[in-house]
Amino acid sequence: MCIEIVNKLSGIRMLFAAIALLGASGTSVASENPDANQILRSAIDNWRGITSVSEMTMTINRPTWQRAMSLKAWTQGDKFSLVRLTAPVKDAGASTLINDKQMWSYAPKINRIIKIPASMMGQSWMGSDFSNKDIGRSTEILEQYNHTLLRSVQSEGHQVHTIVSIPHEDSPVVWGKEVLMIRDDYVILEHQYWDQDGVLVKRLKTMEVSEMGGRIIARRVRMSKLEEPEHWTEVLHHYVEFDVALPPHTFTLSNLRNPR
Amino acid sequence: MSALTKQASGAGLASLSVMAWRNLWRNYRRTGIMIMAISIGVWAMIFMSALMRGMVEDILQRGVQQLPGHVQLHHPDYPDDPSVVNSLPENVVQAGIAEAGEAVSRWYARIKVPAIIASERESRGLVLLGVDPLAEHADIFANAQLLEGEFLNDPEDQGIVIGERLSDRLETRLGKRVVVMSQNPQNDIVERGLRVSGIYQAEFRGQEERYAYMSKNTLQSLLEIDGQVSEVAIFGQDYRDLSELLSGLQSTFDSNTGMKPEAWNEVNPYLGGAVRLMDGFVLFFIVIIFLALSFGLANTLVMAVFERVREIGLMLALGMRPGMVLGQIMIESVYLLGLGLALGNLLAWLSVVSIADGVDISAVAEGLEMAGMGTVLYPLMLSKDVISANVIVIVMGAIVSFMPAWHAAHYDPIRALTKPT
Numbered sequence: 001m002c003i004e005i006v007n008k009l010s011g012i013r014m015l016f017a018a019i020a021l022l023g024a025s026g027t028s029v030a031s032e033n034p035d036a037n038q039i040l041r042s043a044i045d046n047w048r049g050i051t052s053v054s055e056m057t058m059t060i061n062r063p064t065w066q067r068a069m070s071l072k073a074w075t076q077g078d079k080f081s082l083v084r085l086t087a088p089v090k091d092a093g094a095s096t097l098i099n100d101k102q103m104w105s106y107a108p109k110i111n112r113i114i115k116i117p118a119s120m121m122g123q124s125w126m127g128s129d130f131s132n133k134d135i136g137r138s139t140e141i142l143e144q145y146n147h148t149l150l151r152s153v154q155s156e157g158h159q160v161h162t163i164v165s166i167p168h169e170d171s172p173v174v175w176g177k178e179v180l181m182i183r184d185d186y187v188i189l190e191h192q193y194w195d196q197d198g199v200l201v202k203r204l205k206t207m208e209v210s211e212m213g214g215r216i217i218a219r220r221v222r223m224s225k226l227e228e229p230e231h232w233t234e235v236l237h238h239y240v241e242f243d244v245a246l247p248p249h250t251f252t253l254s255n256l257r258n259p260r
Numbered sequence: 261m262s263a264l265t266k267q268a269s270g271a272g273l274a275s276l277s278v279m280a281w282r283n284l285w286r287n288y289r290r291t292g293i294m295i296m297a298i299s300i301g302v303w304a305m306i307f308m309s310a311l312m313r314g315m316v317e318d319i320l321q322r323g324v325q326q327l328p329g330h331v332q333l334h335h336p337d338y339p340d341d342p343s344v345v346n347s348l349p350e351n352v353v354q355a356g357i358a359e360a361g362e363a364v365s366r367w368y369a370r371i372k373v374p375a376i377i378a379s380e381r382e383s384r385g386l387v388l389l390g391v392d393p394l395a396e397h398a399d400i401f402a403n404a405q406l407l408e409g410e411f412l413n414d415p416e417d418q419g420i421v422i423g424e425r426l427s428d429r430l431e432t433r434l435g436k437r438v439v440v441m442s443q444n445p446q447n448d449i450v451e452r453g454l455r456v457s458g459i460y461q462a463e464f465r466g467q468e469e470r471y472a473y474m475s476k477n478t479l480q481s482l483l484e485i486d487g488q489v490s491e492v493a494i495f496g497q498d499y500r501d502l503s504e505l506l507s508g509l510q511s512t513f514d515s516n517t518g519m520k521p522e523a524w525n526e527v528n529p530y531l532g533g534a535v536r537l538m539d540g541f542v543l544f545f546i547v548i549i550f551l552a553l554s555f556g557l558a559n560t561l562v563m564a565v566f567e568r569v570r571e572i573g574l575m576l577a578l579g580m581r582p583g584m585v586l587g588q589i590m591i592e593s594v595y596l597l598g599l600g601l602a603l604g605n606l607l608a609w610l611s612v613v614s615i616a617d618g619v620d621i622s623a624v625a626e627g628l629e630m631a632g633m634g635t636v637l638y639p640l641m642l643s644k645d646v647i648s649a650n651v652i653v654i655v656m657g658a659i660v661s662f663m664p665a666w667h668a669a670h671y672d673p674i675r676a677l678t679k680p681t
Binding site: 101102115117121167168169170171172173174175176193195196201227 | 376378379380381418436437438439441443447448449451452453454455
């Protein structure tokens with residue numbers, strides 16, 4: 001069992017965030033040399049309130065095996081998400097609902113909804129390299145870290161900002177620092193997690209950027225653990241739609257159990 | 261007339277004693293061997309029970325220290341569900357204990373909740389203890405030592421003290437940040453980062469992974485339970501006699517607060533059971549050793565009687581009453597037992613004194629740890645064990661030797677005298 005305690009912009013949330021942010025990019029690209037907080041703040045502000053529906057494939061890779069599953073996800077702002085497995089058949093229907101800091105999981109085989117307790121937050125989500133915590137986290141990244149803009153370089157026609165985020169003394173973050181590489185259109189290209197001794201432990205990297213649902217998004221992202229070669233989880237988006245009118249019951253426990 | 265008889269029997273007893281004493285040394289080798297056998301048996305009884313008593317005492321003292329407290333106070337539901345929901349308000353506890361008065365020698369309140377601790381690479385479940393560092397320091401470090409860093413300095417300290425093994429498992433170390441996670445009374449997840457301010461090593465290595473120490477106020481604010489505690493440890497004068505303390509606390513707490521004071525042997529029934537088990541076990545042990553010994557004793561006396569059949573016949577023929585023959589042989593065996601006991605007690609006392617500073621048994625430390633014992637065994641010689649060993653040997657020895665003595669006293673003098681040798 002390996003824990004990943006990461007901030008809001010990570011894990012599946014980060015995927016959702018990345019998806020949502022990108023579409024909004026045109027509206028508020030900041031000034032020539034924006035500061036780090038501003039980049040993150042406008043990224044979050046742009047995302048707040050936006051809904052999305054997406055379909056994706058998650059591939060879990062291990063040295064001796066590989067497995068893929070299909071997911072469907074609904075998000076609304078930075079507080080609500082619902083993820084449901086659609087394939088393989090034996091796992092289909094398994095879902096996770098996130099409502100701010102709380103998280104529930106539904107297992108169709110036993111027809112039970114479980115509220116994920118603190119003790120399970122460190123466990124892997126559906127056997128992937130993302131932990132429950134990666135997925136459930138929605139506290140404010142702005143409040144728990146000190147952000148500094150390390151550099152902004154021109155690359156492939158875009159300005160890429162490198163932001164170093166150092167958690168506050170009492171933040172519930174185990175990392176020594178996190179490094180984010182964000183393009184000027186708010187595509188997060190890379191998110192690195194460094195331990196407190198300055199060793200890079202894991203990395204969420206955008207493998208493919210493309211336009212989907214009318215926005216530019218990180219289409220294929222991969223979370224890899226650098227200390228365990230061949231351990232990675234990749235998420236590939238097949239379909240994304242933004243600003244969908246979601247019915248008010250989308251993020252409820254009843255919808256978690258009985259999809260309507 | 262009656263005075264005369266008494267005088268005669270008094271003189272008889274004196275001469276019987278002399279004869280018994282001399283008879284004892286007619287075959288000094290046999291007597292010597294028998295005395296050795298008895299004394300080694302008695303030594304084994306006393307010495308082994310001293311070791312066992314020492315072991316139990318050790319388990320008890322450590323157990324009571326670790327609970328901690330002679331009496332503990334919990335929310336009635338806490339033992340079944342040790343969550344923050346089942347907490348006690350600190351001010352009520354304080355008032356109640358003040359009412360209990362002199363019987364309480366010292367006390368402290370702590371928070372004890374299940375939690376998760378995480379580093380960059382690992383996470384583990386453990387029990388988080390929110391303690392008042394100043395009040396508890398001595399008890400915490402009775403069975404542990406600080407390996408690195410320092411212990412929490414005050415109730416506001418923002419650090420966490422973890423065990424050495426936990427720090428290895430988490431791949432963290434002194435000065436690095438870890439994250440602790442638990443639940444607040446609304447069952448929402450609460451969490452924060454803390455710096456490892458100290459690493460301790462416990463005598464029982466398993467504890468190092470089970471307990472981490474935080475300052476009380478820091479943990480209270482994390483769990484959002486200001487002014488609440490989950491466990492109160494109360495110490496009386498002597499953990500063996502808690503009736504006064506317990507009844508005092510029960511009358512204050514039970515009636516108006518529903519809090520439940522429990523003595524150490526209720527909080528940890530294993531400890532309470534260990535004492536009762538040992539009491540029974542020591543007695544069994546003494547009896548078993550004696551059973552083995554009794555065959556040797558009976559054999560010696562039977563042989564002593566058979567060898568002297570003709571002699572006893574002569575004494576009977578000369579007018580010695582059967583009762584006196586019986587008495588003489590009984591006195592003989594009591595001498596034998598007495599000598600053996602004296603030597604055995606001396607041996608046992610010498611061996612207990614020689615290891616009074618403790619026996620190092622760290623070679624089997626892991627097994628001992630499971631039983632809650634330390635690696636040094638201190639023997640504990642209780643007068644009740646010594647007395648029961650001696651009484652059992654004398655009484656049962658007398659019963660065993662009665663059979664050959666009775667047999668000898670009822671010989672027919674003519675047959676005994678003419679018995680071919």
